[in-house]
Amino acid sequence: MKKGTLTVKAAALVIWALLLFAPFLFQDVRQIEVAARIAVFIVLVASYDLLIGYTGIVSFAHTMFFGVGAYGVAIALKHMGAGWGPVLLGTAGGVVVTALLAVAIGLLSLRVKAIFFAMITLAAASVVLVLASQLSGITGGEDGMTYKVPELFKPATKLFTDEAGKVVRLWGVQMNGKLAAYYFVFVIAAVLFWAMLRIVGSPLGTVLKAIRENEGRAEGIGYRVVAYRTAVFVIAAVTAALAGSAYALWLKYTGPETVLSFGIMIDILLMVVIGGMGTMWGAVIGATALVMAQYYLRDLMEVAAGATAELPLLPELLNPERWLLWLGIIFILLVYFFPAGIAGTIIDKGDRKAGA
């Protein structure tokens, strides 16, 4: 059996298992926040991997679709009030707008050279970012907007109560609305990720890889490349929009910074590169690694600086203020030692050994 693939799958499944039990394992508000963010970003990165890793399409509009999904739910909840109707309507609206945008961008520009396509997506994403910031009557502008979510997801909601009317605790965890919201995000992320695994393992997935490998020959043996590219662009965009809708429900806040900014686009790119392009499972590893680093590297450095306080120079270097420097160094080392990403390199090395 292929050892590398097995190792990567096992690692990814461990991460999914940790996410599944996260509310019980890490009983802290910040840690649940991190777990939910990882789940959402796994979907976002995996859907981006469908484009860049499997089909060879470079797009900078992925956060745009994520944002459209989030804003769909946010606007519906803000203007129509809390309830499941607005959630469904907002999600559906976000998905429809996303699909239309993706079809338009795809058909208009997937014929052109990859670099021009990338530029067009960059332009589209900038336009949407500006619109979201300027149309403050609808979107809340730069400040974004907060809104009320359905009753079920409110922290005060009691999922189960005992005879005294108090919220039931299971292994010390309150069965409240926060827990429901977390599992809502988790289930959506897991289902979307599973659906994408099915896609890459399907005949369609093989066609996508063929287009990445040799576009001319794929066309030559009978695949309409533009149609397939547009289709995968729409699939990836809609998946990102659904992830955005779920994230909007979780955060109860949507603004340009959290769902539309180019910073997020860069995060996605880094996650896909760190995880390993064209591996799908790499998305799980890449998203986890980067989100963890963003949340915990500073804490870790504070501990390290404290432990080395007696030594010269080291506490200066390990000052938590300098966490971005260390993040950069870690990236460089990762790219150096894992040129195909963590998952990609492990699969390559492990499988080659086993295969030879």
Add this chain to the structure above:
Amino acid sequence: MSQPSLSTSGLTIRFGGHTAVNDVTVDFRPGELTVIVGPNGAGKTTFFNMISGQLLPTAGTVLKDGIDITRMAPSARAKHGIGRAFQLTNLFPRLSVLENIRLAVQAQSGDGWRFFTRVGRLTELTARAERYLEATRLEAVAHREAALLPHGDQRKLEVALLMAMEPDIYMFDEPTAGMSLDHAPDVLELIAGIKADRSKTVLLVEHKMDVVRALADRIIVLHNGELLADGPPAEVMASQIVRDVYLGHAGAAA
């Protein structure tokens, strides 16, 4: 005589001021293997490209069984039964040999849009791909990446891909280019097998005279983009004008 399966009329393409193919009118019939010869730069590959759709002609038409395919995308022509192998190896390098062939099979069966069935479950597709794997004697390397194959096997895979498309028109562009002498016969045997099925039309660009003699039912000669000669091998090879521009020195070299 049977109806032509493929015909070009007045086929012309210009690149800027240069006319690469000029007013070529020719019919191809099922059961016939036509070898296209001509010196380098004669326009053989360009002529192929206009039939299989990589280039669009400046003027003229291409008909497949009477249907005008002149302006169709290559993928649409493939669905109309045009199959083309390339001069330089043109595979899906990081996919396995089996995956390469299965892609051609599944293009032909129209399963490319299925997005939720696992590939492994489509045993029918795999079984068909394996038939071509056997026909080209590539079973032993089925799970090897195409890029890692020796050159001779890559050429064979190129032929397997074409066979798996199950086209009516087979177009080979120097199928034995760069192959060692002991591997070339395998590929030629495959082409002879295709020719033996009298319903197929085979077009072959080839330089090696022994290959031409062994396989050709008919030879057409292109020279500076123009159709110089067209006829049975013995007749074409004997004609003085052809000897002068091409066959003379090629024959001497062989």
